Amino acid sequence: MAVEVEVFEKEQLAVSLAKYVADLSNKFTRERGAFTVCLSGGSLINYLQKLLEDPYIDSIEWAKWHVFWVDERVVPKTHDDSNYKLAFDGFLSKVPIPPGNVYAINDALSAEGAADDYETCVKHLVNSNVIASSSASGFPKFDLMLLGMGPDGHVASLFPGHPLVHENKKMGYLN
Numbered sequence: 001m002a003v004e005v006e007v008f009e010k011e012q013l014a015v016s017l018a019k020y021v022a023d024l025s026n027k028f029t030r031e032r033g034a035f036t037v038c039l040s041g042g043s044l045i046n047y048l049q050k051l052l053e054d055p056y057i058d059s060i061e062w063a064k065w066h067v068f069w070v071d072e073r074v075v076p077k078t079h080d081d082s083n084y085k086l087a088f089d090g091f092l093s094k095v096p097i098p099p100g101n102v103y104a105i106n107d108a109l110s111a112e113g114a115a116d117d118y119e120t121c122v123k124h125l126v127n128s129n130v131i132a133s134s135s136a137s138g139f140p141k142f143d144l145m146l147l148g149m150g151p152d153g154h155v156a157s158l159f160p161g162h163p164l165v166h167e168n169k170k171m172g173y174l175n
């Protein structure tokens with residue numbers, strides 16, 4: 001599989017990312033009637049700010065967006081460590097995505113309970129075709145996953161060398 005890598009300066013990254021996300025949003029809302037996006041934490045939300053400006057803010061079909069998290073900390077949604085709070089304060093509260101299309105973890109559950117609950121939610125959305133899935137594995141195929149990488153090479157909460165890197169059955173897990 002050919003992989004394309006582009007390198008940007010910070011400001012240019014925000015501009016290019018906004019166009020890339022808007023183009024994908026148009027494509028998937030037209031083709032599937034939904035656009036499924038996974039967010040991470042870290043600096044990502046800052047880089048999404050251009051989507052809140054012209055020409056994107058009024059042209060994107062926000063009502064068709066469905067938002068998920070690749071990783072989340074088991075803290076209340078109001079906690080400063082919450083990736084949901086980070087995204088809500090900096091982005092989601094400023095765009096008209098229906099609240100029912102924003103799939104935060106259930107912070108009333110234990111860590112295990114929240115991971116299982118998230119997996120059940122994702123499976124339900126795969127079964128109802130909101131999330132596309134791989135015909136080979138049945139696994140969800142999100143339209144866009146926006147990931148950051150930490151200095152140690154971790155992506156989401158998957159750390160290099162950790163056994164969870166090899167997990168290939170569960171969709172929601174604890175770390």
Ligand SMILES: O=C(O)[C@H](O)[C@@H](O)[C@H](O)[C@H](O)COP(=O)(O)O
Pocket residue numbers: 040041042043044071083147148149150151154155156157
């Ligand atoms: O919850 C988190 O901390 C993130 O999901 C994490 O995986 C992040 O994306 C990377 O650490 C990169 O962070 P920066 O974008 O801040 O470099």
